Amino acid sequence: MIDTHATGEMESVEDFRVRAQTWLADHLPPLGDGWNDRSDGRRERERELQALLWTGGFAGICFSKEYGGLGLSTEHQRAFTAESAPYDMPFSLNVPTLGILAATLVEFGTHDQKRRHLPAILRGEELWVQFLSEPSGGSDLAGCLTRADRDGDVFVLNGSKIWSSAAYASDYAMCLARTNWDVPKHRGLTMFIMRIHQPGVTVEQIRQVDGSLEFCQEFFDDVAIPASDVVGEVDDGWTVASRLLVHERMAVGGGSPYTSGASMGHDSSGTDTTMVDAAREAGTDGDPHVRRLVAEAHVRQLVAGQLVRRMIQGIATGAMAPPAGSIMKLFGATNVMRRSEIGLEIAGGSVVAWPQDSPGVGARLGQASLSRQGVSLGGGSNEIQRNIISERLLGMPRELAADREVPYREVRRSGPSR
Amino acid sequence: MELELSEEQEAFVSTTRRFLAAECSTSAVRELEHDATGFDPAVWSRGAELGWTSLLVPESNGGGSLSEHGLSDLVLVAEEMGHVVAPGPLVPVNVVAEALGRHGSAEQRAEVLPGLLDGSSVAAWCGPLPLAAHRDGDRIVVRGRSASVEAGAQASHLLVTVDLDGGPTQLLVGADAPGLTVTPLDGLDLVRRYAEVHIDDAEVGSDSVVGTVGGAAAAIERQGHVACVLQCAETVGAMDRVFEMTLGYLGDRYSFGRPLSSYQALKHRLADDKMGLEACHAIASAAARAVAEERPDADEVVSAAKVWIGPHATELIQDCVQLHGGIGVTWEHDLHLYLRRVTVNRASHGTPEEHAERIATRLMGAS
Numbered sequence A: 001m002i003d004t005h006a007t008g009e010m011e012s013v014e015d016f017r018v019r020a021q022t023w024l025a026d027h028l029p030p031l032g033d034g035w036n037d038r039s040d041g042r043r044e045r046e047r048e049l050q051a052l053l054w055t056g057g058f059a060g061i062c063f064s065k066e067y068g069g070l071g072l073s074t075e076h077q078r079a080f081t082a083e084s085a086p087y088d089m090p091f092s093l094n095v096p097t098l099g100i101l102a103a104t105l106v107e108f109g110t111h112d113q114k115r116r117h118l119p120a121i122l123r124g125e126e127l128w129v130q131f132l133s134e135p136s137g138g139s140d141l142a143g144c145l146t147r148a149d150r151d152g153d154v155f156v157l158n159g160s161k162i163w164s165s166a167a168y169a170s171d172y173a174m175c176l177a178r179t180n181w182d183v184p185k186h187r188g189l190t191m192f193i194m195r196i197h198q199p200g201v202t203v204e205q206i207r208q209v210d211g212s213l214e215f216c217q218e219f220f221d222d223v224a225i226p227a228s229d230v231v232g233e234v235d236d237g238w239t240v241a242s243r244l245l246v247h248e249r250m251a252v253g254g255g256s257p258y259t260s261g262a263s264m265g266h267d268s269s270g271t272d273t274t275m276v277d278a279a280r281e282a283g284t285d286g287d288p289h290v291r292r293l294v295a296e297a298h299v300r301q302l303v304a305g306q307l308v309r310r311m312i313q314g315i316a317t318g319a320m321a322p323p324a325g326s327i328m329k330l331f332g333a334t335n336v337m338r339r340s341e342i343g344l345e346i347a348g349g350s351v352v353a354w355p356q357d358s359p360g361v362g363a364r365l366g367q368a369s370l371s372r373q374g375v376s377l378g379g380g381s382n383e384i385q386r387n388i389i390s391e392r393l394l395g396m397p398r399e400l401a402a403d404r405e406v407p408y409r410e411v412r413r414s415g416p417s418r
Numbered sequence B: 001m002e003l004e005l006s007e008e009q010e011a012f013v014s015t016t017r018r019f020l021a022a023e024c025s026t027s028a029v030r031e032l033e034h035d036a037t038g039f040d041p042a043v044w045s046r047g048a049e050l051g052w053t054s055l056l057v058p059e060s061n062g063g064g065s066l067s068e069h070g071l072s073d074l075v076l077v078a079e080e081m082g083h084v085v086a087p088g089p090l091v092p093v094n095v096v097a098e099a100l101g102r103h104g105s106a107e108q109r110a111e112v113l114p115g116l117l118d119g120s121s122v123a124a125w126c127g128p129l130p131l132a133a134h135r136d137g138d139r140i141v142v143r144g145r146s147a148s149v150e151a152g153a154q155a156s157h158l159l160v161t162v163d164l165d166g167g168p169t170q171l172l173v174g175a176d177a178p179g180l181t182v183t184p185l186d187g188l189d190l191v192r193r194y195a196e197v198h199i200d201d202a203e204v205g206s207d208s209v210v211g212t213v214g215g216a217a218a219a220i221e222r223q224g225h226v227a228c229v230l231q232c233a234e235t236v237g238a239m240d241r242v243f244e245m246t247l248g249y250l251g252d253r254y255s256f257g258r259p260l261s262s263y264q265a266l267k268h269r270l271a272d273d274k275m276g277l278e279a280c281h282a283i284a285s286a287a288a289r290a291v292a293e294e295r296p297d298a299d300e301v302v303s304a305a306k307v308w309i310g311p312h313a314t315e316l317i318q319d320c321v322q323l324h325g326g327i328g329v330t331w332e333h334d335l336h337l338y339l340r341r342v343t344v345n346r347a348s349h350g351t352p353e354e355h356a357e358r359i360a361t362r363l364m365g366a367s
Helices: A013-027 A040-056 A074-084 A091-108 A111-122 A237-252 A274-282 A288-317 A322-351 A361-370 A382-393 B007-023 B026-031 B041-050 B070-083 B090-103 B106-118 B217-252 B264-292 B298-329 B335-346 B352-364
Strands: A128-131 A147-151 A154-165 A172-178 A189-195 A201-205 A215-226 B123-125 B131-136 B139-150 B157-164 B167-174 B180-185 B194-205
Touching (some): A013 A040, A013 A074, A091 A111, A091 A128, A091 A172, A091 A237, A128 A154, A237 A322, A288 B352, A322 A361, B007 B041, B026 B335, B070 B090, B090 B123, B139 B157, B157 B194, B167 B194, B167 B217, B217 B335, B264 B298, B298 B352
Parallel strands (some): B123 B157
Antiparallel strands (some): A154 A215, A172 A189, B139 B194
């Protein structure tokens, strides 16, 4: 990696911006249509793009130099993201690998764990996912049933996780498992680094309503994990998981310092022309009602971008508590819901059927509407976000929990009894 | 409000807040309900001393600001006034003061600015829609009607937009000009006074022109932006206060042996309201920044703020009325003072629907 500021003095944001501008123009391909593609081929392409950033000395802007990063500020990162807008970038590495899991590793990993994984992540060699939700229920994360039993220097894991994105094509996971059944649920969990492709781990792809096969379920059958791969302390995995979730809300909201380039699905620049295209396709771009809907969809994008800016600034300066990340998450999700509804309204009858060789905007909007609730479910459902906002931001009383201060062994639960 | 303020701005906010708490309680607002002026001139003058009317005027003309852009400071006043639904012609006075500071002749500035800056007089802005005008020798003859002019009947001078020689032109007209009739109106807000301005072949001299004949388009657009930004800041301030009142109320009230705030159905409502409130803050601040810095996207961001904040403000406060129960629809409770203010703001300086059409035109051309 090129270290262009070996003097130890931090390069100014403007110098960095200019240098990035030149390098990007010389090395990265322009942003094409394929950027939103979630195929395996695209994923491999993004590993290459990340490797390219690494070679050019632009990977891991806010990661410390000790672990392969540039050790620069969030202003540098924002400058780079702005300059990179016209180019194809490794978008999908931002979430979850960089923004969530690498971020959590930075915070809780041992020196050895960080040395082993962070440079590899920044080179595009390791894709990471999170193994948190279980088939027995996703909102009550601390109620996890996957067990990890200590056997000398290793932990042996058994159980199942679900809703991990592209685990089949990824390399490592952070996996939350129960190491102690005799204490209340939050106090008996441990976070592990798990190599995905190893004996005892079975990954099955789940077919979603839009036909995609990205989400996975994993089954663990006596998976051995060395004790040196525990993240944080044994039985203190909830602390790690809680911070992981904070990083997730920041990253999904588009406000993580650890990402590079725009986050997928968060075009808040207001340049999305879908609604205008749909109105023109339907021939209703002169209809006052349709025009108002198009304007609303556009305004929503502008507001979303400004809200993210505000929440990130608030959290960074301490003006707002970290749970403010839930406001971004909830806004993002409800925005998708409303924009989907606007899309259906503008597209009208064109969502019903289309010529086989030329599906239009209506076809796309109709298909997309089928999975619109996905954003409201993944990364903590809207209901959970509303609990977080009301309880941890507004200080309203917490929900009654029947499992508080009860040894987890005695808690009633769904799913297979142990 | 921006989450990061300079030390000077922090101090300014706290001075303004203390002053408003002492002088503009909601009971003081209620006492002005039948007052023809709608504000206490003595209180307004003291507000002017604090800087409420001078922030958009350059130092060379007796004004001055804390930040590089005075509008960034003035929105702080607007938001604080929103917290207490304060009376006072903040929008028209500042819009006219800025216009004169930027484009007024030396005579116009000397005649009008000192009174606006020390709070002893008031000016009204008749808005962007042009009245008819033609020349008669070296006189300009104006004819037309401006509806709902804020502080129209309290103003010593009016800034009138006319169409002259085929272009937008602005005139500074004295309230006593022959042919000018100002009729006070009743309105939704208890203390914000509006008037209908009727101009029937009023003759003014060419020294009334502010700026150049036919060249006022940019100035008029700017005035609309400033009005919208101040109004949005005030609305967000009002929302902030109502939300805070409601959160407190739900914590204090008990039903079925538990605080209202412990019910998940109500917690989730407040979570949504909090989200809506922060989104309004975010877009209001964005509009204030864009207009303060006179950025090219100012018009778009202002319209976005108007489209977003208007209906969300009335919806949030109506929801807070619902969460208060029966007391929320009584005259005694202050909620209606806030509801009145944000409803008036929603429909002033362009409705959300009109601003939505501006955005639609920007995106796909005129219909």
